[in-house]
Amino acid sequence: MxxxxxxxxxxxxxxxxxxxxxxxxxxxxxxxxxxxxxxxGYHYRSGLAHYLGFKSEFATKTDVFSEARNLKVLEKNDGKVVGIDVSEYQGKIRWSYVDTLEQKYPLNYVFIRATVGCDRVDRQFKKNWLGAQKNKMIRGAYHYYRPNENSLDQAELFIKTVTLKKGDLPPVLDIEKLPKNQSIERLKIGLRRWLNAIEKHYGVRPIIYTGEKYYDDFLKEEFSDYLFWIANYNFYREEIQDEWLFWQFTEKAVVPGIDTKVDVNIYNGDLEQLRFITVE
Structure with missing residues (x-):
């Protein structure tokens, strides 16, 4: 016991x-x-105060944390030029209202999707292309590249669709996917063919858009002779990298005149430098 x-x-x-x-x-x-x-909360205090105190009308459309981060990024990159990129997924844009972000940062440029693969033109491209011009925004056109389709056919579709004028941005190749039916080396050959065909036609070197990981893994070394527009939405990334020409830092911004969330980009320079890289 x-x-x-x-x-x-x-x-x-x-x-x-x-x-x-x-x-x-x-x-x-x-x-x-x-x-x-x-x-x-302390780190994003200015952004949170801005959205909670002054943007209650957007409460149903925005993620407060994401929007607070967006404002923090804009503050840290003050002096650099801000712009957006759009496609048919943004629906019918009321271009006369597309002017500023956060009622403070002017939207000076826009990249507009023109073509997809070798057979599809973006349904809103013509309207967006003209609308951006009427709104006096610096405009650029991009092609969404399909890895498993002929690169020269894709280049031909873009050339037939897009007429660049003085003051427009260089053409952009958007590559995001890996090929299913070919090797990475064959993909790179196709990308080179598209880039060369476009440069020959327009007389200006294209820009390459891709995600940061794709850039690091497949493009950084072999395509170092091109300028890059990089997508990275990580919350800890708050300033543009020196080697990036453009940085797409969010896909969740609210812009006047557009009913859906929008991608926002920062150019690694001021407005005068942005105009310097446009078509002459």
Missing amino acids: GSKTTRTNYGRKTKRKSSLFAKISSSFKIGFLILIIGMI
């Missing part, structure tokens, strides 16, 4: 210690979580 009583008391003591440890551990986790949230 004595030994059983001792074991029972010991067991109760052990359970009490375990319970106490669990409470301390749980309290520590909650405290740590509160600390992290507090640090994030």
